[in-house]
Amino acid sequence: MLRPRIIPCLLVHDQGLVKTVKFQEGKYVGDPLNAVKIFNEKEVDELIVLDIDATVKGAVPNERLIGQLAVECRMPLSYGGGITSVEQARRIIGLGVEKVALSAAALADPSLVSRIADEVGSQSVVVVLDVKKQPFGGYQVFTHNGTRATKQHPVEAARQAQARGAGEIVVNAIDRDGAMKGYDLELAAQVRAAVSVPLTVLGGAGSQDDLAELFAACGVVGAAAGSLFVFKGPFRAVLINYPTQAQRDQLVAAALSRRPTRG
Amino acid sequence: MITLVDYGLGNLLAFSNLYRRQNVEVTVAKSADELARATHVILPGVGSFDHAMERLDASGMRATLVALANKGTPLLGVCVGMQMLAYGSDEGSRPGLGLILGRVRAFKTTPAAQALPLPHMGWNDVAPLPGHPLFAGLDTDARFYFLHSYFFDCERTEHVAARAHYGLDFACAASAGSVFGVQFHPEKSHHWGERLLKNFAEL
Numbered sequence: 230m231l232r233p234r235i236i237p238c239l240l241v242h243d244q245g246l247v248k249t250v251k252f253q254e255g256k257y258v259g260d261p262l263n264a265v266k267i268f269n270e271k272e273v274d275e276l277i278v279l280d281i282d283a284t285v286k287g288a289v290p291n292e293r294l295i296g297q298l299a300v301e302c303r304m305p306l307s308y309g310g311g312i313t314s315v316e317q318a319r320r321i322i323g324l325g326v327e328k329v330a331l332s333a334a335a336l337a338d339p340s341l342v343s344r345i346a347d348e349v350g351s352q353s354v355v356v357v358l359d360v361k362k363q364p365f366g367g368y369q370v371f372t373h374n375g376t377r378a379t380k381q382h383p384v385e386a387a388r389q390a391q392a393r394g395a396g397e398i399v400v401n402a403i404d405r406d407g408a409m410k411g412y413d414l415e416l417a418a419q420v421r422a423a424v425s426v427p428l429t430v431l432g433g434a435g436s437q438d439d440l441a442e443l444f445a446a447c448g449v450v451g452a453a454a455g456s457l458f459v460f461k462g463p464f465r466a467v468l469i470n471y472p473t474q475a476q477r478d479q480l481v482a483a484a485l486s487r488r489p490t491r492g
Numbered sequence: 493m494i495t496l497v498d499y500g501l502g503n504l505l506a507f508s509n510l511y512r513r514q515n516v517e518v519t520v521a522k523s524a525d526e527l528a529r530a531t532h533v534i535l536p537g538v539g540s541f542d543h544a545m546e547r548l549d550a551s552g553m554r555a556t557l558v559a560l561a562n563k564g565t566p567l568l569g570v571c572v573g574m575q576m577l578a579y580g581s582d583e584g585s586r587p588g589l590g591l592i593l594g595r596v597r598a599f600k601t602t603p604a605a606q607a608l609p610l611p612h613m614g615w616n617d618v619a620p621l622p623g624h625p626l627f628a629g630l631d632t633d634a635r636f637y638f639l640h641s642y643f644f645d646c647e648r649t650e651h652v653a654a655r656a657h658y659g660l661d662f663a664c665a666a667s668a669g670s671v672f673g674v675q676f677h678p679e680k681s682h683h684w685g686e687r688l689l690k691n692f693a694e695l
Contacts, residue, residue, distance in 0.1 A: 231616045231658055232635075272682040274615055275637075300505055305637055305680045322538075325505040327639065327680065350539035352611045352639050396611050427613040449614070 232481055233444045234451040237268055237458040237471065238277040238431055241310070244294065248455050249281075250407030252359075252375040258459045258467045261294065265301045271471040275305045277330070277399070277429075277453055279357070283311025284333045285373050290317055292324065299325035307355050307399075318345040322353055330355040330399065333372035336379050336386065339393050346394030355429075356390035357399040358383050360416060368416055375403045383416065384423045391424045398424055399453065402432035409435025409456050414446045421447045429453050437472060437480055444484035493517045494693055495530035499551035501544055502536025502573065506679035510686060516693045524556040532693060533560060536679075537572030541596060541642070542584030544572045554589070561591050564670045566695045568626075574644055574666065574673030583642050592668045593647035600641065605659025611641045612658045618665070618676065620654040626665065626672055627654060628691050634684055636676035638664070643675060670695070 239261060240247050246264055247255030258264075261278070268276060278298060283290055290311045299306060302325075309330025312318055318329045329349070335342045335356050346354045359371045360383045370381045379386070387398045400420045402413040410433060417430045429451030430443055440452045461468035472480065494511055496504045498520045508518040521527035535557065537544045548554050561567045569577045578588045581596035588596070599605040599612060618634040620627035627634065634654075643662040646652050653672065654665035664675045672692065678685030 231612065231614055231638075234614045300509060303506075303510070303680065303682060305639070305677070325503045327503070327677075348539075350543075352613070352641065353538065397613065425609055427609045427611065449609070451614070 231449055232274075232477075233449045233485075234274040234429070235440060235472065235477055236275045236277055236429060236451050236453040237273055238279065238453045238455045239264055240455060241278060241280045241294070242282055246459075247281075248407060248459055252403055252406055255281075256465075259469070262297055262301055264469055265298055267469045268471065269301070269303045272474065273304050273471055275307070275451070276302060277307045277309070277431075279330065280310025281374055285376075290321060292320060295321055295326060296324040309355070309357055313341070315341075315344045315348050319348050322349045328353045328355045328397065330357050332357040332359065333377075335390065336370065336372055336381065339389055342390055342393035342395050346396070351394045351396040354395050355397040355399055356387075356395040357401060358386050358420075359401045359403055361403045362413070362416075368419075371403060384419050387420050387424050391426050395426060397427045397429060399429045399431055399451075405433030407456050408433055411435065411439045412443045412452075414442065417443060417447050417450070421450060427451065437476070441480050441484040444481060445487040448485070448488060493519060493530075494532050494534060495527065496520050497527065497533060497535045497548075497553060497557065498522045499547045499553060501547055502538055502570070503679060504536060507534055507536065507689070510679055510689060511693065514686065514690055514693070516690075521553065522551070524552050527553050527556045527560070530560060530565060532695065533557065533565060533567045534692075535567065535569045535573035535576065537570065537576060539572060540583055541572060541575055541581035541588075542586045544576055545584070545586040545588065548576065558589060558591065561671050566670045566692065567591070567672065568692050569673040570679070571640060571675060571677060574675050575642060577666070577671060577673045578644055581642060591671045592644075592651055592666050592673060594645050594651065594666065595647075596642045597645045598642050599659060602660050608659050612638050614638065616656050616658065616676070618654050618656050620665065621652065624653050624667070625695060626667065626674075626688060626691050629687050630684060636664075636674075636678060636681040636684055638676045640675055644673060
């Protein structure tokens, strides 16, 4: 059985790892390479690393750091942040990264997705959609760490990304970021229904129950989380953690058994 | 000594790092001369079938690779590297290496897989053929990381080394003599992959 993926998402800021709340006030949580080493030991399903400085500063991806991370990672790695060209994507894949994640550049120029997919293959191209719930209902995609509106609905943006050759969509709920009160299941279900490529949901997970709720609602999707895997306890002490294989198997089996049987 | 075929595709670093941790020597072959000396060969691969075949042809290593396989040198194709062992692929028009009888087909064209997300991405259970040397110690609870939209359709069941299920049962590992292919990524599959690659090195 293909299992839903449980994916720590690490945010890089000033060479260190941070965890944000609603994309603000990043709290330092440690050194990226050290975190990867701990996640190796825990045999995590996959890892997402996003450089949250690159796009807003107009900087190119830090290939030195990406190379170091890729060498260290014993699990599949997605890297995102500052990728604006086919050549950058090709080089990053060449460093040993499995998937490149695009966001602002892909939304500004959707042809970038197809050009990169042609070069590295669709299976290695991820489009990340940072989404805010709108005051009068509905959703909108934002870029540049949530500061720039795109006027695009995530369902439309996800369909467009898939049509251009994205092999995975990551939908990230800005309002839920760091809140640890559960995923936006409505948003996840809308995007899941709109595309036929794998979907990964990010933003809001605060407990293993939240992961289970996502799998029960959306089936085999990726459940990504930042805070859940770097904080422990009510005072958010930094402690990298991840469920064991047995815990994950149990969680997944229980969650998927709650799904209505499909005909 | 493991020789990684470097024709510009695939995550060579992941293989070499893993083997270094196991104290197995690894070298990289970029030319037919370098490849000719190999005792164990790994052919990695990502991206589209035709692109991979084109790059391999351009590297000048194709004939040497086939010659090594024909004289019984253990060869392991990984992901698209496994698919390259077939005659050809529905994904492209270029001829494959033809080292294991079969053709690469799309999940999309099979009714059972149509409702499922593609690519097939993530950790799936793998059921090896009992006693298969590549899967020694992996008889129960084997799982590996997959990332692909096409699968190897073995012509002969005796070439199926392991099966996985995604909409349909497919050969996620195949072998014919000393030629092996795995559709999943052992280099990114934690202790399961480490064991499989160790098994290969010890063949």
